[in-house]
Amino acid sequence: MTAEGIRTQDLRRDFVMGDQVVHALDGVDLEVCEGDFLAVMGPSGSGKSTLLYLLGGLDRPTAGEIWVNGRDIAQLDENALATYRGQEVGFVFQAFHLIPTMTALQNVEFPMIFNRIPPVERRARAITLLERVGLEGRMAHRPTELSGGQQQRVAIARALANDPRIILADEPTGNLDTHTGQEVLDLLTRLNREEGRTIVIVSHDASVTRFATRAVHLLDGKVQGANGE
């Protein structure tokens, strides 16, 4: 494996519900190379979101290793993990999770605040990013004044704010109609093809595989077959 990219080893995440233990991830070994566009497929409840949260540093594994850019993020302390979330990965959610009181521009600037980017630079970068996702005319709009597809594009611009090499998207088209969903997927594809960013996308939708360079299938917390491995 290379120092760049993502590699998990025997990754486990258990949820204890009363006296019952759910093995949401049950020993996942996965390798994503720098520049890959990986689609994570699988039925509902198979552990796709759980995997993505672990890769994004939003959750901690019960056991196993997650090597990203040469170090095991499962071992990072809280502050280092926060920095990792802020600078090395960008997360795109199905529900957008934009701050309703902030404009599109402010939403894109938000991650740069925690990364201590000076205001002028921050503003300039947010404008560039919104132009990149095709929202140059919507910068002062609040989320409620934007369509779903536009909101998701703001969210993608936000994920790019601190210029991470890795984008993690959990069903980014799940709340969108087919047409706007395609637009969002096109955008992600361009980020992969034109800028070489590593993309991991979770989707039920088989059409995603048309854009992806690779796909893995999860079932009951395990990777199925050797497709692409």
Added chain:
Amino acid sequence: MTVRDLLRLVLSNLKRMKARVAMTAIGVIIGTAAVVVLVSLGAGLQRLATESLYGMGGLDELMVRNDSYWGMMEVKANGSAQQQQQNLVLDDVVLDQVRQMEGVIAVTPFLDVTMMGPLKLDRQEGWGQIYGVDMDEFVKVAKLNRGTLELYRGQVVIGAMVPENFIPWEEREESETPPEAPELMGKMLQMMQYTYNEGDMYPTESIVARLEVVGELQQQGYMYDYSIFMPLKEAQRLNQQMNAGLPPEAQSSARKGYAQALVKVQNPNQAPVVEQQIKDMGFTVQSDRQELESINQFFLIVQAILGGIGAVALLVAAFGIANTMVMAIYERTREIGLMKAIGATNQDVMSVFLAEAGSIGFLGGIGGVLLAIGVNAVINVVGQPLISQGGAGFMGPGMAGQEAAQTLTATPLWLPVFAILFATLIGVVSGIYPAIRAAALSPIHALKYE
């Protein structure tokens, strides 16, 4: 996250929950106002009490008395009982020693001029104790209001209240407000001697001296205000003249040195040391300090109690802030999750919530101080009659001029500053628990929260 970004974020968050912030802040406003008003009231009462103590010039002045001075006379009449202290003399030699003490900047005897009758301004009788003072030293203690302190023979300088002693009795009784005191500057006061010959109904009046008033002091304590000052030499000469008619043992020449002397130190906190040194020499020292200390101690307790009552109100407000912040966490759970997902550290999240809570305290503190200013103004208007009525007896006669400037409350400058800081601190402290809760949220749990 920089402080600037933090403040901007906090401000926009507070704007979002304007109504709730306002209602929470009302608790802080009331608490802060209570603290400020009650402590101001305590401080105001303290000021009234300490100013009634306006005895001497100030805390940097000491009056040294030789208790055995008058005793020297009694010794001859009563026998040996008080003879032990007979050789204690407050004379120029002793005063020179005092002058050498660290911090002492002026020493002058206060020589009582024997008076055998009143003073007269034309036909109007008045009074005022005349003291002989070392003018070279006196200029360092006396605060001249008008005229001069350069006295030639037959000239005197008067205390601020002396003219009031020349208001005719009829006028005093007739009018409710104190009548205008006559102008003494530039006038001649006649020092009268009344002698009673056997069988006479009325005394025989004779003029001992004519004293020209060339200077008037500022109001600076009763030792000055009701006194008339002349150069020491002249006072001694007058005393000799007055003593001529007295039996030998009553003559001041039978007594050595001075009965009292005034000592001024450069800095009030040097006073206790000087005071002790002089006491060690056997003299009595009178100063405002001891009395002031006990008054201050009493009012410190009063203020602590009053401030404590206000602080309880603030404590209640603290629970209001904590409650508001916990509510804010519930409302903004997903937002907190998002902040963490895009790189906010636990400290970032904590500081947002602490700063929001602190800001509510700060805003409430400012509002409270403003409210307190208003309430104090009302108290002072309503309470004004109380001090002007009770004041006359409380503060001694003739201080009418000062009463107008008196208020029931006194707000030291540190108080509003302290109150605002304290309210802010209360806010921050009550934000600690909510802030820790917010910071401890797991990002995905927070994001999934409905």
